[in-house]
Amino acid sequence: MSSSSLRRTTAADALSVSIRDLSRSFGDRHVLRAVDLEITAGEIVALIGPSGCGKSTLLRHIGGLDSPSGGAIDIGGEPVVGLDARSAVAFQEPRLLPWRSITRNVEVGLPRGKRKGDDRGRVAGLLELVKLTESAHLRPREISGGMAQRVSLARALARRPGVLLLDEPFGALDALTRLAMQDLLLELHAAEPATIVIVTHDVDEALYLADRVILLGSPKGQPAAEPASILSTVSVPGVRPRDRGSSDLAELRVELLDGLGVPTHHLSTH
Amino acid sequence: MIPVAILVIWQVLASSNLIPSYRLPSPAGVWLAGVDLYERGVLYQHIAISTQRVLLGFTIGAIVGLALAAVVGLSARASDLFAPTLAAIRAVPSLAWVPLLGLYIGLNEDSKVALVAIGAFFPVYTTVASALRHVDAHLVELGRSYGYSGTALLSLVQLPAVVPAVISSLRLALAQAWLFLVAGELLGASLGLGFLLVDSQQNGRIDRLFLTIILLGVLGKLTDTAVGLLERFLLKRWGS
Numbered sequence: 123m124s125s126s127s128l129r130r131t132t133a134a135d136a137l138s139v140s141i142r143d144l145s146r147s148f149g150d151r152h153v154l155r156a157v158d159l160e161i162t163a164g165e166i167v168a169l170i171g172p173s174g175c176g177k178s179t180l181l182r183h184i185g186g187l188d189s190p191s192g193g194a195i196d197i198g199g200e201p202v203v204g205l206d207a208r209s210a211v212a213f214q215e216p217r218l219l220p221w222r223s224i225t226r227n228v229e230v231g232l233p234r235g236k237r238k239g240d241d242r243g244r245v246a247g248l249l250e251l252v253k254l255t256e257s258a259h260l261r262p263r264e265i266s267g268g269m270a271q272r273v274s275l276a277r278a279l280a281r282r283p284g285v286l287l288l289d290e291p292f293g294a295l296d297a298l299t300r301l302a303m304q305d306l307l308l309e310l311h312a313a314e315p316a317t318i319v320i321v322t323h324d325v326d327e328a329l330y331l332a333d334r335v336i337l338l339g340s341p342k343g344q345p346a347a348e349p350a351s352i353l354s355t356v357s358v359p360g361v362r363p364r365d366r367g368s369s370d371l372a373e374l375r376v377e378l379l380d381g382l383g384v385p386t387h388h389l390s391t392h
Numbered sequence: 393m394i395p396v397a398i399l400v401i402w403q404v405l406a407s408s409n410l411i412p413s414y415r416l417p418s419p420a421g422v423w424l425a426g427v428d429l430y431e432r433g434v435l436y437q438h439i440a441i442s443t444q445r446v447l448l449g450f451t452i453g454a455i456v457g458l459a460l461a462a463v464v465g466l467s468a469r470a471s472d473l474f475a476p477t478l479a480a481i482r483a484v485p486s487l488a489w490v491p492l493l494g495l496y497i498g499l500n501e502d503s504k505v506a507l508v509a510i511g512a513f514f515p516v517y518t519t520v521a522s523a524l525r526h527v528d529a530h531l532v533e534l535g536r537s538y539g540y541s542g543t544a545l546l547s548l549v550q551l552p553a554v555v556p557a558v559i560s561s562l563r564l565a566l567a568q569a570w571l572f573l574v575a576g577e578l579l580g581a582s583l584g585l586g587f588l589l590v591d592s593q594q595n596g597r598i599d600r601l602f603l604t605i606i607l608l609g610v611l612g613k614l615t616d617t618a619v620g621l622l623e624r625f626l627l628k629r630w631g632s
């Protein structure tokens with residue numbers, strides 16, 4: 123699909139995101155503390171961190187699905203209070219409505235209230251983008267886990283979001299489909315100026331996709347029960363599409379894995 | 393196949409003199425009893441009044457059941473308020489209401505319809521309220537996050553999600569409705585299939601007893617089939 127027709131299907135203005143001194147506690151479990159993050163419009167930011175450290179929680183706050191115990195979030199300079207039409211979330215699970223066809227599931231993402239005549243064409247265009255045109259009439263139980271995640275992505279895009287929030291969108295995919303979907307996401311981003319925040323467990327994925335990789339976690343040496351905040355921010359060099367095997371990335375990879383506490387068996391030259 | 397076999401065995405038993413005919417009428421005898429009642433013009437009346445009571449009571453019970461289930465299933469506060477009481481009422485064997493209803497409303501048409509409605513109410517209320525409470529919270533959140541709320545959210549997520557539970561509860565309620573109808577008519581009626589049962593028993597008309605039992609079976613099956621058709625239609629649209 124040419125990039126001009128992509129723009130027609132998913133045109134939106136990318137919006138900046140500003141997170142200031144965000145904290146969140148559930149009862150006496152303090153999950154996030156002092157999170158500060160400025161994301162410029164159109165940027166792709168990857169969030170990585172150990173399981174349970176609060177990545178989904180942070181994403182949900184940006185999407186207005188959860189409200190902070192302290193601090194504030196702005197999208198495009200306007201504060202986020204409650205659910206927000208400026209952002210769209212693709213959840214960690216596909217969350218498809220089992221009684222609706224794939225097409226009708228994607229339609230759920232269309233902006234509410236101002237349905238337009240070209241909506242049908244737009245949904246068809248999105249399905250083509252995620253390569254599901256053939257399966258458009260099927261029900262969720264009739265498709266694979268990877269297809270379901272693509273439906274979820276198309277649904278989020280249908281909303282023309284200024285900020286696209288993706289929670290491990292490719293987690294359920296096999297390695298090959300995963301690579302294809304990463305390229306698809308970049309293709310989309312090139313055609314459409316949305317800001318993207320993507321949570322992933324995959325350091326390689328983060329380095330391949332993102333302008334910046336944010337490492338979330340509890341400060342070193344502290345017990346895991348301590349609230350998490352941003353441990354480090356890595357700016358990824360080079361322009362996309364990147365060479366997956368680049369040696370610059372290999373060094374960052376070691377650095378990030380180290381930050382995650384994963385032994386890399388890397389023979390340090392220092 | 394099986395009904396034919398039963399009919400054959402029945403005929404054989406009845407004509408073999410093994411069981412005296414005042415214990416077991418022959419199929420032909422039952423048929424003739426039906427024809428006899430039909431020719432007197434009362435068969436239709438019995439069937440019509442019973443069917444009317446069932447349909448009326450079932451409709452009322454199901455509608456009240458769905459309404460209360462919606463309130464209790466969707467609002468945690470209403471659930472705290474009503475659910476324990478309804479659970480306690482449900483624990484009373486439902487037929488125990490019959491004498492009370494008789495006293496309050498009299499053993500008239502209303503009390504019989506009310507009894508059928510009670511019978512139909514509980515399966516619908518219990519099943520649907522619990523189905524609503526167990527709708528996948530993830531899907532509800534999905535709907536919210538895409539800007540749906542109130543009735544739009546209800547028709548996007550909750551209602552379709554409970555369609556299968558609603559249908560199976562309606563089927564159960566219908567069976568209960570027939571049960572309660574017979575109970576109500578047994579205890580006091582001057583018309584209806586339940587009355588025909590008592591009347592035949594008191595007059596030793598075993599052929600009419602058999603006839604009534606068969607009629608109840610056929611009517612129950614017919615109404616169940618009707619709900620079954622509705623089920624197929626709805627599940628095609630809303631099933632997963």
Ligand SMILES: Nc1ncnc2c1ncn2[C@@H]1O[C@H](COP(=O)(O)OP(=O)(O)OP(=O)(O)O)[C@@H](O)[C@H]1O
Binds near residue numbers: 151175177178179
């Ligand atoms: N609604 C909630 N109530 C109580 N605790 C919660 C709630 N939501 C999240 N938590 C807690 O917050 C912490 C962070 O959860 P979160 O889902 O954000 O982790 P995550 O980084 O996304 O993990 P994963 O990589 O496994 O998805 C967890 O310890 C979790 O138990």
Ligand SMILES: [Mg+2]
Binds near residue numbers: 177178179214289
């Ligand atoms: Mg998560």
